[in-house]
Amino acid sequence: MLVETIPRSLERLKKLIISTINDGGKITAEQVKKLVERAQVTEEDLMPYADFDHPVEDNYGRKMVYDGGSFEIMAMSWNPGHYSSIHNHGYTQWGVVQVFGNAHHFIYRNKDNALTFAKKEILTSGEITKVVNATIHQMGNPSTGKYMTLHIYGSNEKEGDITADAKNYELEFDRVNHTTGGAFFNLPADKIYDFEPCAMPSNDVFINYAKLLMDYYERQEPSLEINELKMALIKKLKERTCFF
Numbered sequence: 599m600l601v602e603t604i605p606r607s608l609e610r611l612k613k614l615i616i617s618t619i620n621d622g623g624k625i626t627a628e629q630v631k632k633l634v635e636r637a638q639v640t641e642e643d644l645m646p647y648a649d650f651d652h653p654v655e656d657n658y659g660r661k662m663v664y665d666g667g668s669f670e671i672m673a674m675s676w677n678p679g680h681y682s683s684i685h686n687h688g689y690t691q692w693g694v695v696q697v698f699g700n701a702h703h704f705i706y707r708n709k710d711n712a713l714t715f716a717k718k719e720i721l722t723s724g725e726i727t728k729v730v731n732a733t734i735h736q737m738g739n740p741s742t743g744k745y746m747t748l749h750i751y752g753s754n755e756k757e758g759d760i761t762a763d764a765k766n767y768e769l770e771f772d773r774v775n776h777t778t779g780g781a782f783f784n785l786p787a788d789k790i791y792d793f794e795p796c797a798m799p800s801n802d803v804f805i806n807y808a809k810l811l812m813d814y815y816e817r818q819e820p821s822l823e824i825n826e827l828k829m830a831l832i833k834k835l836k837e838r839t840c841f842f
């Protein structure tokens with residue numbers, strides 16, 4: 599579905615970003631956060647982009663509001679209990695997320711070949727958080743209601759495809775995939791163009807991840823493949839947490 603007229607607040611946000619870019623100089627996430635505050639976007643304004651009935655394989659609904667080449671404005675739709683993969687943001691040099699519900703936000707540290715939690719927080723409705731390309735994070739809806747989030751991603755250097763080459767951490771396979779697709783679990787092979795080894799997750803990171811991935815598997819159409827993935831995940835969890 600194409601939204602023909604962008605709601606006024608989103609149009610305002612788009613113009614504020616374009617005029618800041620045209621003023622020259624490098625844009626920072628902090629600046630964009632202030633522009634989002636000024637634009638006063640509401641969840642109602644995002645509703646034309648709602649996609650709660652997205653395919654079950656996707657972790658959330660994902661719609662482009664405006665593609666400005668060097669920046670993108672997107673709207674995401676989150677059903678209860680749904681979480682993104684653990685991911686980073688490709689060529690994004692500055693990014694901002696505004697949530698319209700209570701959202702889980704996990705930020706990870708990848709250091710000395712270990713993946714640990716750097717921060718776990720609940721963003722409350724209306725809150726705005728900054729994201730840069732080095733940020734490895736995961737967002738999700740821990741509540742019983744659905745809601746939307748507003749995302750702005752940009753680059754001072756690249757024109758077009760700025761969220762391309764994002765990386766998803768597939769802890770169940772000890773690897774990180776490179777994709778131009780979403781921050782989804784279990785991406786199909788045609789959405790992945792490279793792999794690299796993954797840092798070793800701490801046990802609390804792995805257990806949390808395994809729970810969210812199992813929830814995702816449970817939502818899928820039952821199949822032999824999903825059953826095998828579930829069993830492999832349980833085996834890995836057992837190996838990591840039990841003596842025998």
Ligand SMILES: [Fe+2]
Nearest residue numbers: 685687735781
């Ligand atoms: Fe993200």
